[in-house]
Amino acid sequence: MSSKVQILFKNIHKEDSHTYKVARDGGGYKQAEKALTMSTEDVIDEVKRAGIRGRGGAGFPAGLKWSFIPKDNSRAKYLVCNADEGEPGTCKDRDIIRYAPHLLIEGMIIAAFAVGAERGYIYIRGEFVREAEILEQAIKEAKENGFLGEKINGSDVKFELAIHRGAGAYVCGEETGLLESLEGKKGQPRVKPPFPANIGLWGGPTVINNVETLAAVPSIIENGGEWYSKLGVEKSSGTKLFSISGHVNKPGNYEVELGIPMKTLIEEYAGGVKGGWENLKGVIPGGASSAILPKDVCETITMDYDAIAKAGSMLGSGAMIVLDNSVCIVKAIERLSRFYRHESCGQCTPCREGTGWLSQIMTRIEAGKGVEDDIDLLLSIGNNISGKTICALGDAAVGPVSGSIKAFRDEYIYHVEHGRCMVG
Amino acid sequence: MSVMQEDTQQEKPQFSASAMKQVDEIFSRYPDDRRASALMPVLHLAQSEFGGWLSRSALDYVAEVVGVAPIRCYEVATFYTMYNLKPVGKYHVQVCTNISCWLCDSDNVVKTLEDKVQVKMGSTTQDNRFTLSEVECLGACINAPMMQVNDDYFENLTADRVSEIIDRLP
Numbered sequence: 001m002s003s004k005v006q007i008l009f010k011n012i013h014k015e016d017s018h019t020y021k022v023a024r025d026g027g028g029y030k031q032a033e034k035a036l037t038m039s040t041e042d043v044i045d046e047v048k049r050a051g052i053r054g055r056g057g058a059g060f061p062a063g064l065k066w067s068f069i070p071k072d073n074s075r076a077k078y079l080v081c082n083a084d085e086g087e088p089g090t091c092k093d094r095d096i097i098r099y100a101p102h103l104l105i106e107g108m109i110i111a112a113f114a115v116g117a118e119r120g121y122i123y124i125r126g127e128f129v130r131e132a133e134i135l136e137q138a139i140k141e142a143k144e145n146g147f148l149g150e151k152i153n154g155s156d157v158k159f160e161l162a163i164h165r166g167a168g169a170y171v172c173g174e175e176t177g178l179l180e181s182l183e184g185k186k187g188q189p190r191v192k193p194p195f196p197a198n199i200g201l202w203g204g205p206t207v208i209n210n211v212e213t214l215a216a217v218p219s220i221i222e223n224g225g226e227w228y229s230k231l232g233v234e235k236s237s238g239t240k241l242f243s244i245s246g247h248v249n250k251p252g253n254y255e256v257e258l259g260i261p262m263k264t265l266i267e268e269y270a271g272g273v274k275g276g277w278e279n280l281k282g283v284i285p286g287g288a289s290s291a292i293l294p295k296d297v298c299e300t301i302t303m304d305y306d307a308i309a310k311a312g313s314m315l316g317s318g319a320m321i322v323l324d325n326s327v328c329i330v331k332a333i334e335r336l337s338r339f340y341r342h343e344s345c346g347q348c349t350p351c352r353e354g355t356g357w358l359s360q361i362m363t364r365i366e367a368g369k370g371v372e373d374d375i376d377l378l379l380s381i382g383n384n385i386s387g388k389t390i391c392a393l394g395d396a397a398v399g400p401v402s403g404s405i406k407a408f409r410d411e412y413i414y415h416v417e418h419g420r421c422m423v424g
Numbered sequence: 425m426s427v428m429q430e431d432t433q434q435e436k437p438q439f440s441a442s443a444m445k446q447v448d449e450i451f452s453r454y455p456d457d458r459r460a461s462a463l464m465p466v467l468h469l470a471q472s473e474f475g476g477w478l479s480r481s482a483l484d485y486v487a488e489v490v491g492v493a494p495i496r497c498y499e500v501a502t503f504y505t506m507y508n509l510k511p512v513g514k515y516h517v518q519v520c521t522n523i524s525c526w527l528c529d530s531d532n533v534v535k536t537l538e539d540k541v542q543v544k545m546g547s548t549t550q551d552n553r554f555t556l557s558e559v560e561c562l563g564a565c566i567n568a569p570m571m572q573v574n575d576d577y578f579e580n581l582t583a584d585r586v587s588e589i590i591d592r593l594p
C-alpha cells in the first residue's frame with residue numbers, strides 16, 4: 001500500500017492555492033466539466049463504486065446517501081456542505097477551505113448536478129471568519145468564471161451557492177441541527193425519520209456532506225470510482241485527513257490512505273510521541289467523542305473504520321489526540337465532560353440532565369471528593385443516555401467517559417482512594 | 425428574560441445605509457419565501473454594527489428587519505454562544521481550553537492573559553479594552569494552544585507571544 005497518494009492536499013502547497021487561477025491551472029473544474037457531460041446516474045454510480053464514506057464522523061457511504069434523493073420529484077432539492085467543524089481535535093476541513101476552496105466548490109457542483117439540487121449552502125462555523133471570507137471570494141471567482149449560477153459552463157445546469165455562518169453551537173454539526181440552524185432557528189436536531197434525503201432543508205430533499213467528502217469527489221470523477229476504491233483498505237477506501245494534536249513532535253493535518261497503522265502515522269508523519277513512543281499513554285482516535293485507546297492497542301491498530309470500531313472506539317472525524325504519560329486521564333475526561341454539558345442543546349432529558357451529571361461526578365472525582373461507587377454510577381448514567389436521545393451528542397458524551405473507565409479504571413480508582421491524580 | 429440586557433442608550437438601534445445594503449445581500453442568499461434564514465447572518469451584522477453586543481432593543485430591531493416575531497429572535501440569540509448579550513470590551517479575547525489546547529498548556533495562556541490585563545476569565549477590564557473568555561474548541565487543534573482576538577486566530581502560543589500580541593493591539 002502506497003501512502004503517498006494526495007487527493008485533497010495535492011495542490012495546497014502551491015503559492016496562492018486558494019485562488020481560481022492557481023486552482024484552474026492545476027486542473028481545477030475539469031472534473032466538473034466532465035461530470036456535466038455524464039448522466040446523473042453515472043456520476044452517482046462512480047461515487048458509489050468508490051465506496052467513500054462520510055468524512056464528518058458518521059462514516060455513511062456518500063454515494064448511497066446521494067441515491068436516496070427521490071427522482072422525478074418536483075420539490076426543490078438542496079445540497080448542504082457541513083463545514084461546522086467543531087469536534088474537539090478536528091481541524092482538517094479548515095485547511096481544505098483555506099488552501100483548496102475551489103476543490104470543495106467543484107465537488108459541490110458535481111454533487112449538486114448528480115442529485116438535481118439547484119441551490120446549495122456551505123454551513124461554516126461562526127468563528128471561522130477569515131475562512132468564510134476566503135470561501136466567499138472563491139464563490140465569487142467561480143461565479144465570474146461560469147461555474148456557479150445559471151447555465152454552468154454553458155450547460156442547462158443551474159447551481160447557486162451561498163455561505164451560512166453558524167454562531168457557536170457544536171450541535172449544529174449534527175446534520176438536522178444544522179438544517180434547523182440554516183432555517184434560522186435554534187440548532188436542535190430533528191427526529192429521524194424522515195431523513196433529510198426526503199424532508200430536509202425547508203422540507204425539500206437534501207443531501208448533507210462534510211467538506212472533506214465533497215472535496216474528494218473531483219478525484220473520483222477524474223480517475224473513476226474503481227480507482228478510488230482501491231486506495232485504502234476494504235470498506236475503508238480512499239485517503240483521509242488526520243488531524244494529529246496533543247503530545248506529538250509535529251502536530252498537523254496529514255493525508256494518508258485509510259488503513260495505515262496508527263503507530264506509523266504518529267511516528268513517521270507526526271514526528272513521534274513527545275518523549276518517545278514509550279511515553280505514550282493513549283490516543284483518542286477520532287475526535288473527542290471517540291473512546292480513548294490505550295498504548296497496547298495503539299501498537300498494532302490500523303486507522304480504518306472497521307479496525308477502530310472493533311477496538312470499541314470510532315474513526316469519527318479522524319482527529320487523533322495523543323496523550324503522553326504525564327496526563328491524568330480523569331482530568332482529561334473531566335474537561336471533555338464539561339464540553340458536552342455545555343453543548344447539549346437541552347431538548348432530550350437523558351442528554352440535558354445526563355451530561356450535567358457526568359460532568360459533576362467527573363469534577364467531584366477530579367477534586368478528590370469521589371467515592372468508588374461513582375465509577376459505576378458514571379457507567380450507569382451513560383447507559384441511560386446512550387441510544388435514548390434524538391441525536392448522537394448524548395452518545396458522544398458517554399464515549400469518552402465509558403471508554404476511559406474501560407481502559408484506565410485503575411486511574412479512576414486511584415483518584416477516589418487517594419483523592420488525587422496517579423500522575424504528576 | 426434576565427439573560428437579555430436593556431441598552432443604556434435611549435436611541436433605537438438603526439442600521440446605516442451601507443449596513444442595509446448588506447442586509448439586502450443577505451436576503452438574496454435565500455429563497456424569497458425563506459427570509460427567516462437570514463436571522464443568524466443579520467444578527468452577526470447587527471452585533472458588529474452595534475458595538476460588539478446585542479441589547480434587547482437591538483434584538484427587537486433585528487426581528488423587525490428580518491420579519492420574524494421577537495421571541496424567535498430571542499431564542500436564536502440566546503442559543504448560540506457567539507451572540508454577546510452583554511457588552512464586551514474593544515478586544516474580545518477568547519481562549520480555547522478544550523482538550524488539544526489543554527494538553528499543550530492552555531492553562532498558561534489563561535494565566536498569562538489574566539496577569540497581563542488584570543481581570544479573570546469571563547470579565548471585562550474597567551477601561552472596556554479587554555474581555556477575556558474561556559471557550560470550547562475553535563478548530564485549530566494542530567496549532568495548540570490558541571486564542572481568538574475578535575475575528576482573528578492566534579496560534580502556537582507561548583506566554584511571550586501572548587504578551588506580545590496583547591501589547592501590539594492598537
